[in-house]
Amino acid sequence: MTAHAPLALGAIILVFAPLAAQAGPCADEIYQTDIAIGKRLNTAAAHGATGAESTFATMHRQPTPGTVAGAEAKLGELPDADLRRIETFMDEARKADASNDKATCEQALAEAHKILEP
Helix, strand or coil, X not given: CCCCHHHHXXXXXXXXXXXXXXXXXXXXXXXXXXXXXXXXXXXXXXXXXXXXXXXXHHHCCCCCHHHHHHHHHHCCCCCHHHHHHHHHHHHHHHHHHHCCCHHHHHHHHHHHHHHHCC
């Protein structure tokens, strides 16, 4: 290890430490809900009808939860209204988290989970 290694490690810690401090009161719950949404979409995709592959899908890019949700909605697997409501609740949760309003954030996430439950 060179003499500069501890200095470099200290600099890295100083750069990334504020990022952890910026997390809101329910950032972890938002992350877990995002994972639950992804799992729900994956389950619907695995067990549902198949659709035609889009040109975008052939471009070697990973699908986002939004593009998967849109495809599932087109196939009728997840109703558009439910997808829009989940998006609305997740946006509300993120805004509440950013303003340190844990109660509103948790309520919005609870509403999103009600829709996610099959």
